[in-house]
Amino acid sequence: MKRAAAVLRGAVFPLALIAIAQIAAMAVRLQSDTLASPAAVLAAGAGAFADGSILIATAQTLGNAFGGLALGGSAGLICGVLLGSSIVADRLMEFSVESLRPIPSVALIPVSMLTFGFGFRMEIAIVAFAAFWPVLILTRSAVSGVDAGLLDVARVLRLGPLARTVKIILPAALPRIFVAFRLAAGIALTVAVTVEVSTNPLGLGYNMMLAEQSLHPDLMLAYLLWIGIVGWALNFTINAAQRRFFGRSVQVRPVA
Amino acid sequence: MVPQTQPLITFDRVSMTLGGTPVLTDIDLRIDAGDFVCVVGPSGCGKTTLLRLLGGLLEPTAGEVRYAGKRITEPRADIAVMFQDYGRALLPWRTVSGNVSLALEALGVPKDVRPERIAAVLATVGLSDKADRFPIELSGGMQQRLQIARCLAQRPQVLLMDEPFGALDAMTRQTLQDEVLSIVAASGATVFFVTHDLEEAVYLGNRVIGLLPHPGRIASDVNVALSRPRNQLMTREDPEFARLRRHLFDFIKDADA
Numbered sequence: 001m002k003r004a005a006a007v008l009r010g011a012v013f014p015l016a017l018i019a020i021a022q023i024a025a026m027a028v029r030l031q032s033d034t035l036a037s038p039a040a041v042l043a044a045g046a047g048a049f050a051d052g053s054i055l056i057a058t059a060q061t062l063g064n065a066f067g068g069l070a071l072g073g074s075a076g077l078i079c080g081v082l083l084g085s086s087i088v089a090d091r092l093m094e095f096s097v098e099s100l101r102p103i104p105s106v107a108l109i110p111v112s113m114l115t116f117g118f119g120f121r122m123e124i125a126i127v128a129f130a131a132f133w134p135v136l137i138l139t140r141s142a143v144s145g146v147d148a149g150l151l152d153v154a155r156v157l158r159l160g161p162l163a164r165t166v167k168i169i170l171p172a173a174l175p176r177i178f179v180a181f182r183l184a185a186g187i188a189l190t191v192a193v194t195v196e197v198s199t200n201p202l203g204l205g206y207n208m209m210l211a212e213q214s215l216h217p218d219l220m221l222a223y224l225l226w227i228g229i230v231g232w233a234l235n236f237t238i239n240a241a242q243r244r245f246f247g248r249s250v251q252v253r254p255v256a
Numbered sequence: 257m258v259p260q261t262q263p264l265i266t267f268d269r270v271s272m273t274l275g276g277t278p279v280l281t282d283i284d285l286r287i288d289a290g291d292f293v294c295v296v297g298p299s300g301c302g303k304t305t306l307l308r309l310l311g312g313l314l315e316p317t318a319g320e321v322r323y324a325g326k327r328i329t330e331p332r333a334d335i336a337v338m339f340q341d342y343g344r345a346l347l348p349w350r351t352v353s354g355n356v357s358l359a360l361e362a363l364g365v366p367k368d369v370r371p372e373r374i375a376a377v378l379a380t381v382g383l384s385d386k387a388d389r390f391p392i393e394l395s396g397g398m399q400q401r402l403q404i405a406r407c408l409a410q411r412p413q414v415l416l417m418d419e420p421f422g423a424l425d426a427m428t429r430q431t432l433q434d435e436v437l438s439i440v441a442a443s444g445a446t447v448f449f450v451t452h453d454l455e456e457a458v459y460l461g462n463r464v465i466g467l468l469p470h471p472g473r474i475a476s477d478v479n480v481a482l483s484r485p486r487n488q489l490m491t492r493e494d495p496e497f498a499r500l501r502r503h504l505f506d507f508i509k510d511a512d513a
Contacts, residue, residue, distance in 0.1 A: 149344025156311055156337040157362035157410075158330075167358065171349045 036218035045222030053207065054226060061203035062230070064120060065185075065192040068127020073184055076132040077177065080139025081165060084173075090140070097136070105130035105191050109199050123195045123202065130191040131184040138180035142173035175246045182238045189231055204230070262325060264289040264446055265310065265414070270319035272305055278471035279305045283319070285465070285474060289413075292440060292447045294461035296454055296504060298511050302472025303450045304418055310448060311337045311416050323414070333363060336407035340419040342399040346391040352378065352402055353387045359409040377405040380439060397428035404439065415440070417449045421456070430488050433460060437486060454504045458497055459486055466504060468511050476507050 018038045024030075025037030036044070048054035083090045083097075108126050116122035146169050154164045170177075196205025208223035263286035270283040280302040287293055295303050308314045309321050312331040321328045323335065331337075336359075339345040346355050356374045365373065378384050381401040391399055400420055407415055417436075421429040437460060440447055451457050457464045458480055466476030480500060482491055491497055 147344050149339060149341055150347070152313065152337075152339065153345055153347075153358075155313060156331045156335075157359055158333060159362050163362070167361070168347070171347070174349075 032217060033215050034217055036221055040218040041221045041225065044216065044218035045226065048207075048219065048222060054204075054223070057202075057204045057207045057223075058226070058230060060120075061189070061192050061196065061205065064123040064195075064203060065127055065188040067120070067124040068192065069131045069181070069185055069188040071124060072128030072131035072188075073135045073181055075128070076135030076180075076184070077139050079132075080136045080177075080180075081143050081169065083136070084140040084143025084146075085165065085169060090144075101133045101137070106194055106198070109195060113199060118199075118201055120202070123192060123200050126195055127188045127191050131188045134184045134187060135177075135180045138183070139173065139177050142176035142180070143169055145176075146172045178242055178246060182235075182242065185234060185238055186231070189234060193227060263287055264291075264324060265448075266322040266325075267306075267309075268319050268322065270309065270316045270321060272302070272309065272314065272472075273317045274305070280309075280316075280472040283472075283474060287446065287448070289446050290444060291463055292449065292461045294449045294451060294457035294464045295467065296451060296457045296464060296508070297467030297472075298469055298508060299452070300472075301467040301469035301511075303452075303467055305472065306467070307337075307416050307418050307448060307450050310414075311335060313337075333410060334413040336410045336412035336415050338400075338403045338407050338415065338417045338420050340422055342391075342396065342403055342423075345403055346399060346406075348391055351388050351390055352383055352394070352405075355391065355402055356405050356409050359406045363410065373409060377408045380408060381405045381435065395428075396424050397432060400424065400432060401435070404436070408439070408443070412445060414446045414448065417447065419450055419452065422452065429456070434486075434488065436460070437484075441485070454501055454508065455492070457504065458482070458500045459488075459491060464500070464504065466507050475511075476504070478503065 022038045025035075025040075030037055045054070079093075083093055105126055108129055109122075112122040112125045116125060150168050150172055151164075154168045159167065192203065193205040196203040197209055198205075200206060204223055204227050208220055208227070211217075211219035211223060265285075265287040267283045267285035270280060271278065272280040283306065295306060297303050305314065309316055310328065312328045312335070315329060323332060347358065350358065353371075353374050356377055357370055360370045360373060374387075375384065378387055381404050383398060383401055383405060386394060386398065391402065394402065403420070421432055424432065433456065436447075447460075449457070449460060462480050464476075464478050464480060465474055466478075467473065468475040478500065480496075482494055482496055
């Protein structure tokens with residue numbers, strides 16, 4: 001009951017804004033190339049759902065985001081474990097990492113375009129590049145922060161490098177590696193939509209641009225609203241998974 | 257296996273320098289199979305370093321540490337180590353059985369044999385009914401029992417214990433001391449036991465080695481002529497116990513002065 005009341009309280013302000021926007025739009029008989037009334041936005045959105053276009057676009061965007069996350073995230077995970085467990089490798093790669101990491105991922109759009117052309121591959125490549133770095137950096141610090149006591153146990157039990165990684169290091173670092181993927185998932189969606197808005201004729205970003213260029217502000221705003229909902233749902237799902245799988249361990253364990 | 261004339265463990269003019277500071281100098285020490293050796297000394301005297309050298313976790317700067325005549329350069333399967341800080345020595349994501357299993361997995365014990373061996377060592381340390389619990393659900397004393405169980409699963413010849421009961425309350429400590437004594441008596445293992453508790457050293461050991469710091473060196477080596485099995489009341493009331501405790505107390509006090 002208390003939670004429901006809190007949700008209702010939180011909804012008062014946005015609902016009031018929407019109501020005011022609707023009343024204002026009706027009062028001035030809004031005819032605009034940039035704005036649309038909330039009712040028109042809802043109607044446009046419903047239309048996009050009805051003909052399936054928004055669902056196809058969502059599948060394309062999420063496919064690109066998750067494809068890039070899977071590719072860049074797993075590469076980042078492997079490199080992060082490597083750099084985190086070997087001081088030699090870390091020192092060797094420090095310069096390369098620090099010089100490549102600051103490149104804004106969207107700056108790679110032209111390169112990726114030339115290499116792959118329009119389509120899934122160019123977008124996935126850019127998302128992978130963007131997702132690679134946070135996973136690499138956070139995994140590296142999670143792995144190098146694994147308690148020395150646990151590493152001593154691995155040594156006295158004479159675990160080999162593979163067994164040590166699989167049985168000690170990865171489980172010990174897992175809560176923080178999960179945080180890395182949570183961060184990277186948000187980045188992946190942002191970059192995917194950015195690539196679609198700017199270049200790639202696919203997905204939610206492209207459809208939103210198409211609506212804008214064909215002077216359909218209601219549809220454009222419907223896509224914007226939907227992208228917000230998708231982003232929120234993604235974040236909610238990952239947070240719920242984190243609570244479910246790691247509970248308090250993420251908060252309780254001190255970040256070394 | 258090992259000829260009687262040859263000690264099981266030999267420190268041969270061992271010196272250790274860590275970060276430019278000499279931690280141990282010219283350590284000569286022989287330990288026979290079946291010995292229960294306790295090491296005491298003020299903090300910073302290199303007790304733990306000595307134990308880590310023996311465990312193969314460190315290599316000496318000079319001299320060598322030998323086990324059955326062979327130089328120790330890395331951890332050995334027949335030398336088990338029990339750490340002081342149980343919170344950092346057990347895997348929090350594995351159950352009690354899972355933690356014991358780790359030692360068996362490391363040794364390459366086949367999967368179908370493991371449950372039997374896990375059950376056996378858990379019974380030895382009295383944790384049979386906690387097999388499916390996680391370490392965080394256990395008391396400090398039980399977590400140290402679990403560490404003992406993991407060591408025993410290795411079936412070691414030598415047990416290295418680094419202040420294992422330092423963080424436990426007095427009652428739990430006494431119970432565990434007696435358990436360790438009976439486990440060791442049953443297995444015949446050689447024990448190298450580091451502690452800062454002088455009474456604990458006399459109560460458990462048949463030999464107590466005293467280290468002095470700056471740099472760490474062996475300054476006292478006494479035999480404990482107290483009968484076994486030891487008993488928390490009778491042994492501690494023995495005049496010999498009092499004499500040894502007094503001797504070690506004076507030794508440590510002189511070191512601090």
